[in-house]
Amino acid sequence: MGNTPSKSGSGEEPVKTTLFEKEPSGITYRIPALLYLRHSHTFLAFAEKRSSPSDYNAKILVMRSGTLKDDGSVQWSSSQELSTACLPNHRTMNPCPVYEKNSKTLFLFFICILGNTTEHRQIITGKNKTRLCCVSSSDDGQTWSQVRDLTESVIGETIQKWATFAVGPGHGVQLENGRLIIPTYAYYVPYRCCSFPIPFTVYPRALSVYSEDFGQTWHIGKMLRKKSCECEMAEIIDHEGRSHLYCNARNIGGHRCEALSENSGVHFDKPHIAPELVEPPSGCQGSVIGFPAPEFVPNDDAESKACGTSLLSPDTQTWLLFIHPTNKSSRRDMGVYLNRSPLHSSGWDRPRIIHSGPSGYSDLAYNGDKDQFSCLMECGKESELEQIAFMSFTLNDVMQTGSKKDKKMH
Numbered sequence: 001m002g003n004t005p006s007k008s009g010s011g012e013e014p015v016k017t018t019l020f021e022k023e024p025s026g027i028t029y030r031i032p033a034l035l036y037l038r039h040s041h042t043f044l045a046f047a048e049k050r051s052s053p054s055d056y057n058a059k060i061l062v063m064r065s066g067t068l069k070d071d072g073s074v075q076w077s078s079s080q081e082l083s084t085a086c087l088p089n090h091r092t093m094n095p096c097p098v099y100e101k102n103s104k105t106l107f108l109f110f111i112c113i114l115g116n117t118t119e120h121r122q123i124i125t126g127k128n129k130t131r132l133c134c135v136s137s138s139d140d141g142q143t144w145s146q147v148r149d150l151t152e153s154v155i156g157e158t159i160q161k162w163a164t165f166a167v168g169p170g171h172g173v174q175l176e177n178g179r180l181i182i183p184t185y186a187y188y189v190p191y192r193c194c195s196f197p198i199p200f201t202v203y204p205r206a207l208s209v210y211s212e213d214f215g216q217t218w219h220i221g222k223m224l225r226k227k228s229c230e231c232e233m234a235e236i237i238d239h240e241g242r243s244h245l246y247c248n249a250r251n252i253g254g255h256r257c258e259a260l261s262e263n264s265g266v267h268f269d270k271p272h273i274a275p276e277l278v279e280p281p282s283g284c285q286g287s288v289i290g291f292p293a294p295e296f297v298p299n300d301d302a303e304s305k306a307c308g309t310s311l312l313s314p315d316t317q318t319w320l321l322f323i324h325p326t327n328k329s330s331r332r333d334m335g336v337y338l339n340r341s342p343l344h345s346s347g348w349d350r351p352r353i354i355h356s357g358p359s360g361y362s363d364l365a366y367n368g369d370k371d372q373f374s375c376l377m378e379c380g381k382e383s384e385l386e387q388i389a390f391m392s393f394t395l396n397d398v399m400q401t402g403s404k405k406d407k408k409m410h
Contacts, residue, residue, distance in 0.1 A: 013354055014397070016389040019064050019076065019376070020047050028053045029062070031169045031285075032376035032388045033095040035106075036365040037140055041068040043365065044141050045376050045390060046095035046108070049081065053385050056116040058091045061108075065141055066390070072370070074390070084144050085135045087112040092133075098172030098180055100215050106137040107215055108144070109167045109182050119187075122164035126189050126197040130164050136215070154209060154218045163187040163202050167209065168232065170287050170363040175235050176243055179264050182209040183231045185249070188223060206231040206249045206257075208265035222267035224249070228257045229283065233265070234290035236342045237317040246342060247271075248288040248322060254279055256286065256324070258345070276348040277337065278328045286324030287375070289364040293319045293340070294395065315341050321366075321398065323375055325359045326351050331384055334359035334377055336398050352398045354391065360384035371395065 020029035030053065033046040043066035051057045061082045066074040086092045090112035097108045114129040122129055132151045135144045151159065165186035172182045185206045191198045205223035212219075228249035236244040245261040247268055256277035259268040277286075293316060320342045326335035335351025360378030367374065372392050380386025 013356065014391040014393045016355070016379070016391050017074070017076070018387045018389050019045050020062070020079065020388040022386050026052050028385055029388050030058075030378060030385065031094060031361055032363050032378065033097055033168065033170050034363040034365045034374065034376040034390075035097045035099060035171055036367050036374065037099060037106075038368060039104075040140050041369075042066065042140055043068065043074060043374065043390075044097060044106075045076075045388075046097060047388050048093055048095070055093070056091075056118050058093045061085050061092050061095050061110060063141060068367070068370075072392075074392075082108070082135070082144060084146050085110060085133070087131060087133065087147060087149065090114055090131065091116070094166045094169040096168035096170065096172055096182055098174060098182065100174060100180060102178060103214050104138065105215060106141055107134055107172075107180070108136070109134045109172065109209075111166050112149075119164055123187050123197070123202050126163045126192060126195070126202070128159055128162055128164050130166070132165070132167070132209070150218060155220060158220065161189050163189050163197060166230070169230065169285060169361065170232050171289075171365070173233055173235060173290075175245070175264055176237065177264065178212070178214065180211040180215055181233050181245065181265050182218075183233045183247070184209045184220070185229050185231055186223065203227045204229040206247055206259075206268075208233065208245070208247075208261075210265050221261075221265045224257070224259050224268050224271050226257060226259075226271040227251065227253075228259075228271060230285040232286070232288045234288050234320055235318070236260075236290055236320070238315065238343060239317060241317075244343060246288070246290070246320065248274075248277075248286065250283040250285055251279055252281075252283045254281075254328070260343070272345055274348065275346060276350075277322065277324065278326065280325060280327060280330050284325055284331050285361040286322060287362050287364040288320055288322045289366050289373070290318045290320055290342075291366045291373075292368070293317055315343050318342060321364060321373060322348070323354075323362045323364055323377070326353065331360050332356075332358055334362065334379065336373075336375075336393070338395075338398050349399075352400060354393065355379045355389075357381055358384040358386075373398075
């Protein structure tokens, strides 16, 4: 079924609903993750609860559920702490939810880090203090299982080559063939001297953690052959019905890193830089999601004004949406980018700004019933750490800006 975009839109920013807000005591909420459960018309919004904005002061994951009403409004529950999503003497970070349709099981992946050990210390010493963990729910997040530490069974001896690692943050994806994908990155240690990493040789590389048996067992794929950090992934279906897994990763070179996998995430082809997708100097997490390409969309060409529509998407059955701060100098001005030819490089349109001002991490969700997108994002007036807000918008809202570029991916 194709996506039917909204017939109208305005240049105004979408209405925001604050779900998590920085408290006077200093408690800060960061690192959003969002999932839409189509069968129950429910949004699940996750975040880290921290005693301060610092990464090493992360404490526990929190969640709010939202019920989508017939009039398009969302009724949100109060915030709850996920008390089983933790390990003793560890802090919990990087929520990464994915829904398995066959068993109707919701998996929430995250990492647990020993004490206040920083990422930097793990990179310098080459001594990993991070665990790969998950909890699951069979009732759409109302109750959660006890934590599972998957580090040994999934990563195994490979952990000796990793200084540290993390999942997501942001949503995972289930492919059409049933495979579950958890976007992941690890700081790879190529060389050691006296057990310590050789300075300036440790860098992050994205990969997938995947399951072929509906989440019973998990495996790690091969790393991207380029520096690539926090990432999200999306499935692209071409017009012949073939699946391609797209990876979009944080990068420090001023632009995002992209790669495609032709074997559902086991390994990725040579990564390349996306010139239209800018990064601030230190980079920032971003979110990507795939959705069914519309058969017809509004068009201003004189030839098509009579019917008001135009056939698009000659390459694929899937389009991509990407959300990320658009300012090259700092984390500001959250924008949504559309890609109508996702198997080609340089296919991204100019962004539609949905929040002017400080903007940080984000996560996207797609509601196929209403042909609507929703996002959860860090934003504020003076700092992106002020709140995590929820908003919804249509494809037509995004398509008000942008000029198509089309250049073969290689």
